[in-house]
Each structure stands twice: as structure tokens, then as C-alpha cells.
Amino acid sequence: MQKLMVCIKRVVDYNVRIRVKPDGGGVMLDGVKMSVNPFDEIALEEALRIKERGSNIEVVAVSIGVADTQQQLRTALAMGADRAILVQTDAPVEPLTAAQIFLNLAKKENPDLIFLGKQAIDDDANQTGQMLAALWERPQATFASKVEINGGKAAVTREIDAGLETIEVDLPAVITVDLRLNEPRYVKLPDIMKAKKKSLDVTSLDALGISVGQFLKTVKTEPPPLRQKGIMVKDVPELVGFLKKKGLI
């Protein structure tokens, strides 16, 4: 085990309440707080724990996005990543293109494992890790809640609808992480100072020889239909009466 790559996405912060633009042309992003996708933070934390248990393991954080994505990569460096790479672009990048870009980086970096969050909390697509694994022609272990490395293999416990499932994959492999894999560390001030000295390479799609494909065109963005606030009852008999009247119990 020598190198771990972690893919990070800059997204609207988890706590921001999203608003749709009145003209239906997307969601309002001006002045909104941006953060590392929470699932990607868990992905990075797992890579850092593997690094800390081993010796001489390098953790490389990579991202795709606008110039300001450097902020999220600096956060990753402050958490403990050794270096970072930003593929800078202002164009919206769909999951398949993101997977092609990460594949390009993977072929240069040759990591033993690539970690990603299982989904980004903006587009909720849940695709990039699986697509990357397919293009890389390597195993995928999605929705991981436990990762055990054993020589050239990893045993990964996955959160599935029916419970938990364990699979074994040969390395190199792609692992996408679920919520309960770990609890990411807090970044301390000295770490932020130290992170400023770490290497953050900025490259471009041109330099990588990749063109951004557009497969899906978003033609409209709307707020979801609202549920009407219902009635309040004062006690259990009244509640049961309501439910019986509606034929629900």
C-alpha cells in the first residue's frame, strides 16, 4: 500500500436551505456557503486512518471545479492529505465526465485505492464512483460502512437495503463510502497553517486532453410541491378518531 486517492466535490453546505430561482433557471448559489461534500469528508477520513496505521502511504486529494475549489482542497490538506490536484473548469461537469477526469488522474497516480463519497449532496446522482470503477476496469465497493485492508485485498462491508453485505475486492479498487464508516476529524488551526505549505497543483481539462461532454440538458428547475400543514389534535383518542375516520387504521 503506497498511495490513496480521494475525490472531493465542492458543494453547497449541508446546512443551507436551497432556494430555486424564480425563473426556473437553477438554484440560487450567490453568496451561499460552500463546503466539502460531507460524504467525501468521510472518504478522506478513511484514507487518513489507513495512512496513519501504515507507513509511507501518501494521500492525494483531487477535485474538479471552479478556481475557488482550492478552498475545499486546502481543507482536505488541513485534515491531513499530503498533496492536492485541482482540475479547474467553470463548466458544469456530469458524473460520466468526472469519472473520465478521475480515470485520467488515476492512470498517472496509480493509487492502490480510490475513495469517494457515495453521492454528492447537490445533484444526489450517486454515480461517479461506480462509473470510475467501470472505466478503470477495477472492482467497486459502494456504500462502505467498514473497510479492512489485507495485503492486496480489501474486505468491505456495505450498507444495502436488506442490511449489511460484505464483499472482497482485489486492489486497486474504488470504494464509495456511506455515513457510518467513520466520524471525520475537526481541523485545528495549526493544521490550516501547515496546509498552506503543501502542494496544490492546478491543471486544466485542456492539459489533460479531456473535453467536457454534455449528456443531459437541464431544461427547468422547480421547487418541490409543498405539503400542506395539517391539524393538531389534543390527545390520543382524538388522534385515533381522526385516523379511523380516514380509514387508516
Place this chain on the structure above:
Amino acid sequence: MNKVLIIAEHDGKALNPATAKCVTCANTIPDADITIAVFGADTATVAAQAAAVAGVKAVLRVDRPENEHPLAAIFAPQVAALAADYSHIFGPSTSFGKDLMPRVAALLGVAQVSDLMAVESAYRFRRPIYAGNAIITVEADASRKLVATVRVASFEAATTGGSAAIESKSLTVALPAHTRYVGAKSGSTDRPDLQTASRVVSGGRALGSAENFKMLFSLADKIGAAVGASRAAVDAGYAPNEMQVGQTGKIISPEIYIAIGISGAIQHLTGIKDARTIVAINKDGEAPIFEVADVGLVGDLFKIVPELERMVGT
């Protein structure tokens, strides 16, 4: 004609109801011709169930010892090979479909529409983003194959009564040896399946312990309901992960959802928006769950739940 291939989800014995929901979705595509593909070690039983789903034209059995467990790395190249004859390739937006379908899309070099919630035309769909806080309409390129996962909470299951032809397919596709199934641990219960139950009782952190959660099981059994939980309750260890309802857990659409001691974080509400009736019981009258509940009761759940259990079904 739009030729739709649906990848069946099953456990080797029974077809998961998510598959019949995909059929309903596919049927809303104009001029759809629907085929279900069943991958497994021995799919005779499941293929017969798939053939009985109304609206299905054909069922393809792909039996192979390597297909005993649904490993995406094993299934995906076979699905991609089958896809040659189809314009649309659908799977359910369950942990099975979410794992498999993007791998298929990448092998085909096409995009995927995740969580398809409504069909506007053969290549125009609606899907939620930002935990359901916005709905986008997307258009795909009609000259390419379209891969999608179907948001099962948005569609009723297709009825039975069909009699599709069943055909066995042998695919000469080389399969990778780099991914192996080890085992599974499922909290198997006699209760209805959370994903498809018409009644759901769900608990939050206010339950306080795994022991107290038993109160909900007792109420659920009285009314024939499945039991769910908020992320906070699962994170606290009161309930297993497969019970989690919300953005990153299960998205459900029961007739009645009884939320007990759940405050109603946005991520949780995402999972229950399609419930017909939401009942909220919480000691905090300001809890956001009351904003979406059809009926709310403010009070101590430890008093209310036993009283509710006594009064229902009498």
C-alpha cells in the same frame, strides 16, 4: 417504438416489488415495449414471477453460477451486452440498482438519469436534486441509449395477470474475478418490508435507547406496520442501518407514516414526502415535522405510544 430493458431485483426466491414499480414507470414512456432481464444462478421461479407482471412483453433469464449474488462488477458487463437491442435500460433506485446501473452506463459510454420520478417524453424526465428541495427536468440525447434508476416511491407496482414469454439467454461475456461475495447479515423479520409497506411506524433519537425502540415494534405489530428510524436514531445505535429513512436511507411512500420522536430534519423529510398521510408525535410543538404532518400530537411519547397501541385495532 421504445424498447425498455428492466433489470430485475430479487433475492433468488422472490421478485422485489421495486421491479414492478419500474414496469409502471416504463409504461409511461410512449410506445414502450418492456422486457425484464433476470440475472441469477437459477432464475426459474423469479422469471415466472416477472412474466406475470402486467405490461411486460418478454422475460430474459440469464442463468450462470457467477450470478448467484448481485455483484455490480459481474452483472454490469452482461447487462451492457444485453443492452444492444434496447433504447432504455432501467433499474430500481435501490441499493441494488444504485450500485449496478452507473457501472452499466459507463460501460455503454452514456449518462444515467438517477431517481427518475416522472416521464415527460421518451427522453425527457423529472428527478429530484438537493435532497428533494428542487426538481429538475432533464433532456437526454435521443440518439444514445438511456440508462436510468427509477425512484420507486414515485410509482405504484404494476399489477399481476400478465403472461410474458420467457427466454433463456446465454451470454458469452468474460467476467472479472476481482470481486467476490463474502456474506450478508440482514435483520430478517416477519414484519412488512419497509420499502413497500403501506403502514410505517418510525422512531427518532427521542426514543433514547434500543430497548425503548421495542415499544415501536409492539405498536407496529398491532397495526401490521413496518418500522423505520431517523438517521439520528440509527447513528445512536437504537436501530440498524436498514431501518433508516431519508435522503441517504430509504425513500418510502406508505399510506400512513407515524413519526414518533422525530424532529424532522430536511434529510428525513425527503424520505417521507410521498407518504399519503403523515402523523407526528413529538414533545416539541415547534419541531419541523409538524410543518408537513397531516395530523400532529404534542406530548410525551412514552405515554402516548402505549395508549395508542391500546386504542388501535379495538
